[in-house]
Amino acid sequence: MNLAVRSLLASCLCLFIGTKENYAFKQDIRHEELLSELNKRNLGIPTGLGVGITQVEAPAALLGDPVTSIEFLPDTTNAQFIGKTISNGSEETWGSNVANASNHATGVGLNLYGNSNSIASGISSITVYEARDWLDRGWGTGTPPTETNRLQNHSWVAWNQNTNATRRMDFAVERDGFLPIVGLYNSDSGDQNVPSDIPDIYGSIYNGISVGISDGTHRSGLTAFDGTGRTKPEIVAPASFTSFSTPIVTGAAALLIEAAGADTAANDQLTLKAIILAAADKSPFPDWDQTNTRPIDEVYGAGQLDVYEAYFIQNAGQQLHGNTIGRRGWNLDSLQANSSHEYQLAVPSGFVLKNLSALVTWNRQIVRSQIGNGPLAILQYNPSLANLSLELRETGGSSLYVSDSSVDNIEHIWRDAQNILSPGSYTLRVTTDLPAEYALAWRSELFQDYTLWQAANFRTTPLDEQDPEDDPDADGIVNLLEHAFGGDPENQDTHILPLSYLIEENGNTYLEIRFRKPTYTNGLIYKPETVQMLTGDWSSDEADITLKSITPDSGEFEWHTFRRVHPVQSSRQAFVRIDVSTVIL
Ligand SMILES: [Ca+2]
Ligand SMILES: [Ca+2]
Numbered sequence: 243m244n245l246a247v248r249s250l251l252a253s254c255l256c257l258f259i260g261t262k263e264n265y266a267f268k269q270d271i272r273h274e275e276l277l278s279e280l281n282k283r284n285l286g287i288p289t290g291l292g293v294g295i296t297q298v299e300a301p302a303a304l305l306g307d308p309v310t311s312i313e314f315l316p317d318t319t320n321a322q323f324i325g326k327t328i329s330n331g332s333e334e335t336w337g338s339n340v341a342n343a344s345n346h347a348t349g350v351g352l353n354l355y356g357n358s359n360s361i362a363s364g365i366s367s368i369t370v371y372e373a374r375d376w377l378d379r380g381w382g383t384g385t386p387p388t389e390t391n392r393l394q395n396h397s398w399v400a401w402n403q404n405t406n407a408t409r410r411m412d413f414a415v416e417r418d419g420f421l422p423i424v425g426l427y428n429s430d431s432g433d434q435n436v437p438s439d440i441p442d443i444y445g446s447i448y449n450g451i452s453v454g455i456s457d458g459t460h461r462s463g464l465t466a467f468d469g470t471g472r473t474k475p476e477i478v479a480p481a482s483f484t485s486f487s488t489p490i491v492t493g494a495a496a497l498l499i500e501a502a503g504a505d506t507a508a509n510d511q512l513t514l515k516a517i518i519l520a521a522a523d524k525s526p527f528p529d530w531d532q533t534n535t536r537p538i539d540e541v542y543g544a545g546q547l548d549v550y551e552a553y554f555i556q557n558a559g560q561q562l563h564g565n566t567i568g569r570r571g572w573n574l575d576s577l578q579a580n581s582s583h584e585y586q587l588a589v590p591s592g593f594v595l596k597n598l599s600a601l602v603t604w605n606r607q608i609v610r611s612q613i614g615n616g617p618l619a620i621l622q623y624n625p626s627l628a629n630l631s632l633e634l635r636e637t638g639g640s641s642l643y644v645s646d647s648s649v650d651n652i653e654h655i656w657r658d659a660q661n662i663l664s665p666g667s668y669t670l671r672v673t674t675d676l677p678a679e680y681a682l683a684w685r686s687e688l689f690q691d692y693t694l695w696q697a698a699n700f701r702t703t704p705l706d707e708q709d710p711e712d713d714p715d716a717d718g719i720v721n722l723l724e725h726a727f728g729g730d731p732e733n734q735d736t737h738i739l740p741l742s743y744l745i746e747e748n749g750n751t752y753l754e755i756r757f758r759k760p761t762y763t764n765g766l767i768y769k770p771e772t773v774q775m776l777t778g779d780w781s782s783d784e785a786d787i788t789l790k791s792i793t794p795d796s797g798e799f800e801w802h803t804f805r806r807v808h809p810v811q812s813s814r815q816a817f818v819r820i821d822v823s824t825v826i827l
């Protein structure tokens with residue numbers, strides 16, 4: 243869509259068409275799984291409460307001559323927006339009688355802060371700007387005003403064909419600390435004769451996150467403006483148009499800002515970006531790839547938004563360089579010129595480390611200078627960019643992978659299923675040429691299947707008694723269950739067995755069972771089951787047996803407690819058990 247525009251700068255303002263959406267995305271981005279896990283662990287559920295949003299919208303329609311209606315606001319009468327304060331940031335320019343609702347702005351709002359549609363229903367303060375007015379307010383010319391909201395959502399693109407807006411945005415991010423989240427073109431937009439056209443506004447910025455669609459039907463590839471050859475987008479999310487995938491990522495960032503609470507390092511713009519990108523899920527994309535000089539995939543970026551991993555990366559906390567780090571975590575730190583920080587990863591014997599994702603990001607620096615004074619003053623925004631690299635090494639040994647683009651401001655290490663880490667000590671090394679503040683975030687999965695467990699746990703037992711159904715120490719616990727519950731297959735240790743008992747609550751008596759489960763993965767499925775009469779059918783339905791709590795035990799184990807939902811009557815009987823089975827791949 244081309245529009246005659248008021249701003250001298252803007253040559254083209256495009257919004258991303260389409261408003262029909264469904265809200266099944268919550269499962270794809272693992273939001274439902276996150277809620278379930280938080281409930282089990284009795285943790286608060288972040289909804290973006292208290293996080294202010296700036297929403298910039300291209301005008302959907304200009305009606306009347308002279309113009310009497312510019313459509314760019316969300317429909318404030320929509321029930322999904324009850325309880326929210328949606329302000330018209332462009333009111334002094336367009337006036338409230340000219341500013342009207344657009345389906346596009348409403349669609350963006352539904353995915354970003356809709357009361358039940360979005361993952362960030364706690365967002366209640368939104369300021370909306372019309373895009374041409376936005377550029378006139380210092381974002382396309384002059385100096386950007388101070389941004390007091392933590393997040394900006396830009397579900398629009400524009401081609402100014404110069405560097406003004408991208409540099410002003412990166413300047414404002416460094417100055418104010420907000421995170422801009424921006425959409426790219428859809429497949430039917432842009433110049434179809436070129437393989438990639440990344441818009442300058444705002445797809446070409448450095449200090450934000452650009453977003454595509456999980457089905458890959460966005461224009462993606464390398465930047466052509468203000469720093470060429472950088473790979474965009476950084477992430478994808480499931481929606482029919484980039485306009486509506488972008489606000490899903492913005493909503494995820496709002497969750498993380500709330501979850502960080504008073505920890506300002508945990509909700510720093512760089513930390514948020516590193517966490518969201520390190521968490522991104524590659525599993526939907528068999529063709530996902532990277533090279534040593536192209537940190538992310540040229541279609542899917544770091545992968546699909548994964549709020550479950552993002553939450554637990556942030557929740558694992560800041561972990562400083564020079565130390566052995568956990569399976570998930572992050573750090574916000576600064577490097578001197580020509581220096582490195584090292585982080586140690588330990589893979590214990592008997593285990594492997596799967597799906598290691600580590601990502602570092604840093605900002606482009608912009609120096610703003612003014613030549614002359616008054617109306618003829620010239621503002622310059624001069625950029626500089628440090629060149630960081632991220633390397634994974636065997637500690638004291640050889641290099642396993644180096645991510646070192648010469649143009650991007652992210653570096654990324656991804657160890658796929660063919661590149662698991664065997665027991666040993668590893669080093670993640672962040673290196674820079676120029677002084678730089680950076681954020682590093684990582685996730686990984688410690689894993690021990692039966693074969694690995696067998697190799698690590700039998701010392702004297704003959705091989706023919708090492709099968710899953712054998713019980714060489716005669717404690718009544720077969721080897722598979724020793725593996726499942728953290729037992730020693732060569733020592734009697736019945737304390738590891740699941741325990742069932744009766745518990746009183748509010749005058750009712752319930753039957754509970756608790757069992758030990760490792761915090762690492764082991765290829766086993768633990769299925770709690772219950773039955774009234776032993777002649778009946780065992781049920782694992784949540785309506786019959788439900789998780790009550792997870793509490794820590796020693797080492798790598800937790801107690802999982804399940805309760806039979808229906809109270810046990812004095813005259814009746816009931817049974818509970820844990821069924822342990824091996825995942826058949
Ligand atoms: Ca580099
Ligand atoms: Ca045994």
Ligand SMILES: [Ca+2]
Pocket residue numbers: 715717719724729730731732733734735
């Ligand atoms: Ca034992």
